[in-house]
Amino acid sequence: MKQTSQHHQLIIIGAGGSGLTAAVTARDLGIDAAIIESNDRIGKKVLTTGNGRCNITNESTATGTDEAVALARKYHSNQGAFPLPVLQQFGVRQAIDFFATLGLPLISLEDGRMYPMSLQAAAVLEIFKLALEDRNVPVYFQTKVLDVTYSPNHPRFTLQCQTENEEQVVYTSEYLFLCTGGLTAPKTGTDGSGYVLAERLGHTRIYPVPGIVQLKLDYPYLKELSGIKFEGMGRILVRDEVIRSEYGEILFTDYGISGPPILQLSRKAAYQLAKEEEVILAVDLMSGRTEEELVDFLETHWGIFGHRTVADSLAGILNKKLIPVLLKEAGIDEQLHLLCQDLTWKMKKEFYRLLKRWEFKVTDTNGFTHAQTTAGGIDTEELTTGTLESKLVPGLYLAGEVMDVDGDCGGYNLQWAWSSGHVAARALAKHLSGG
Template sequence: MNKNQTSKHHQLIIIGAGGAGLMAAVTARDLGIDAAIIEGNDRIGKKVLTTGNGRCNITNESTAMGTDEAVALSRKYHSNQTGFPLPVLQQFGVRQTIDLFSTLGLPLISLEDGRMYPMSLQAASVLDIFQLALEDRNVPVYFKNKVVDVIFSPNHPRFTIKCRTESEEQVVYTSEYLFLCTGGLTAPKTGTDGSGYVLAERLGHTLISPVPGIVQLKLDYPYLKELSGIKFEGLGHIIVRGEVIRSEYGEILFTDYGISGPPILQLSRKAAYHLGSGEAVTLSVDLMPGRTEEEVVEFLDMHWGIFGHRTVADSFIGILNKKLVPVLLKEAEIDQQPHLLCQDLSWKTKKKFYRILKHWEFKVTDTNSFTNAQTTAGGIDTVELKEGTLESKLVPGLYLAGEVMDVDGDCGGYNLQWAWSSGYVAAMSLAKHLSSV
C-alpha cells in the first residue's frame, strides 16, 4: 500500500478511513473507480476497534426477519428528516452487509438480541479484512495526512484537498469527486474530532448542532453515592413538558454521577436534544415493570398485611435489591424510623411507596461527554443531500457517508450498519453517475 506523502490526483478522494470510508473505497474500486483514502491516523479504522466492547458489533439481524426489512431497519435511525435513511437502507441493508462481508472473507455470527459480530469476536479482524481488501484492489491510503481545507472549483479538477503531515509538510491532493467520511465527535482520540463538519460548512453546508448519543445520563439526586453500582431490570421513561417521549426496558445501572445501562443509552438522544434546547428533562424509572399500578398496590397491601409484624425495611427483602431499600425509606421519609412495622404504615406513606416503585423521578442535568458516547446525534443537515444517492445538492461531486451527516442509530450495531450502507450507496451512486455521462 502506498503511504508516500506526495501530491496525487485521483478520480475519487475519500476523506476518512473509518467504516463508511472503507466500505466506500472497496465498493468504488470494485466498480472501476480510481479511489484513494486520506486518513489522519497511522492506520485504518481506529474507532472501529473500540466498538462492541472490542468485538465489533457489525450489524443487527433482528430487523431482517420480515417482508419489510428496510422499513423495520429504518425505524432504528433518527434524523431531523425522518424518512431520509430509508432509500439508503433499501439499497444496502442487513442481508447485503452479511453477504458482502462473506465475500471479503469475514463470516459473521449472531449473539444476543440479533447483534452480529465477526466469528473471531475480534474487532481487529474487521480491519485486517479491510486491509487485505484495499491491498487486493490497490487502493492507496495516505496516512498521517490531516485535511486542513477543501476548495471546490467548477473547473477540472473540482476538488483541491490541502493536508498537513506530522512533519508539518504541506501536501495537496486533487480529485473530480470527494467523499466526506470523517465521522462525528465521538471518541475524539481516534480522530473523530468534528473536522468534517468544518470542511462541509466551508463548502456551504449547514450543521445541525451535534450532541452525544448512546451515552450515560447525569442526574441531580442527593443519594447517588448510595445507589452507585446497583443494577436492576426496569423501565425508563424520558419526560418533557409532562409527556413521555420515549420508553425503554432492560438492565439499568446507577452510577455515582447518574444512571447508565442499555435502556438509558437508548433514551439519551432524546434527553440530550431537549436539554440542548434548554428544556427540563425528567427520567422516570419503573422498578416493577411487570406489574400495573393496581397490581403493585394489591401486591404490597397483601404482603404488608401478611407480614405486618416485620419492619418496613425487612418487608422488601427478596423483592428489591437490598441496597435500594435505605434510599426508598428516605424517599418515603421514614428513614428515621428504622423499626417501623408494616402494620403501622400510614396511608400517606404507602402511597409514597406505590409512587416510587412505579414512577421514581429524577432530574436529568446533562449527558456524559462525547468521549463516553457511542455515536453523535446531529451533523450535516440531510435536507442538503439527495435522497438515495447521498450527493450534495449544493456541491456537484461531493458525497457524504457515515456519522458526519444528521443520521444516528440505536444501540446494537445500527450505527456501523449505517456506515456500511451509506458508504456503499455513495460509491454505487457515483458509479451510476459516471456510467451516464
C-alpha cells in the same frame, strides 16, 4: 518547506467504516479511489465498538417483506424518512453478503446483534486491510486535511494537507467523499473536522449532541445508589409528557444512571436539554406488575409479615442498597424501625408511587468521549435522497456519521456506515457510467 501533490479520480477522507466500504466498493466498480486518514492505521474507532468484538449489524429487523422499513425505524434524523432509500439499497442482508465476499463470516448473538465469527474487532480491520491491498487502493496515513476548495473546472477539488512530519501535500480529485465521522471518540480521529470541511463547501451543521451515552442526574443520594443494577423501564418526560420509553438493565452510577435503556433514551434527553427544556427521567422498578397488582402484592405481603420492620419486609424484593434510599424518599426514613402493621396509607401510597414512577431531574449527558454516536451533523436536507450527493457541490458525497443520521444501540450505527458508504460509491459509479 517541501510540498508534493497527488491526483485521484475519487478521494475519500476518513478510513472508518463508511470510508473503507466506499473505497472497496468504488474500486470494485472501476473507480480510481484513494483514502486520506489522519491516524496511522485504518478503522481506529471500529476497534472500540461492541466491547472490542465489533457489533457489525443487527439481524432482528431482517424478517418479513418490509425489512428496510423496520430497519429505518432504528434511525433518527431531521428528515425522518431520509435513511430509508439508502437502507432499501443496502440493508442487513446486503451487509452480511458484503462481508462474506471479503472473507468475514458473521455470527448472531444476543438480540440479533451480529459479530465477526472470531468475536474480534481487529479481524474486521484485517479483512479491510487485505481488501484494500487486493484492490491496490492507496491509503495516505497520518495526513490531516487542513482545507478544501471546489472549482467547477477540473480538477474540482483541491485539498491542502499536512503530514505528521509537517510536510505540505496537495491532493486533487474530481470527486470527494466526506467519511470523517462525528464528534465521538476524538482520540480515534473523529474530532468534528469533517463538519468544518463541509461548512467551507457551503453546507450547514445541525447542532450535534452526544448520542448513546449515560445521563447525569441531580439527586442527593447517588453515592448510596452507585453500582445498583435492576431490570426496569425508563421514560423520558418533558412537560410531563413521555417522549420515549425503554426497558432493560439499568445501572445507577455516582454521577447518574446508565445501562442499555438509558443509552437509548439519551438522544431525546440531550436534544431537549439543548433546547433548555426541563428533562425528567422516570424509572419503573416494578414494570412487570401494574400499579394495582403491585398494591395487591405488597398489601398481602405486609399483612402476612406485619410484625417485621418495613426495611426487613423488603429484603428479597428489592436490592438491599435501594431500600434505605426509597424509604427515605417515601418519608419513612426517620422511622427505620417502623413495623409494617404501623404504616399509614399516606406512607404506602408514596412508596407505591416511587416503585412505579421514581423521578429524577436530568441535568446533562456525559460528553462525546463517552458517547457511542453523534446526534446531529450536516443537514440531510442538503443531500440528494438515495445517492448522498451534495445538492450544493456537484461531485461531493457524504457517508457515515458526519451527516445528521444516527441509529439506536445494537449495531445500527455501523450498519449505517456500511450502507451509506456502499450507496454513495454505487451512486458515483452510476453517474460515471451515465446510468
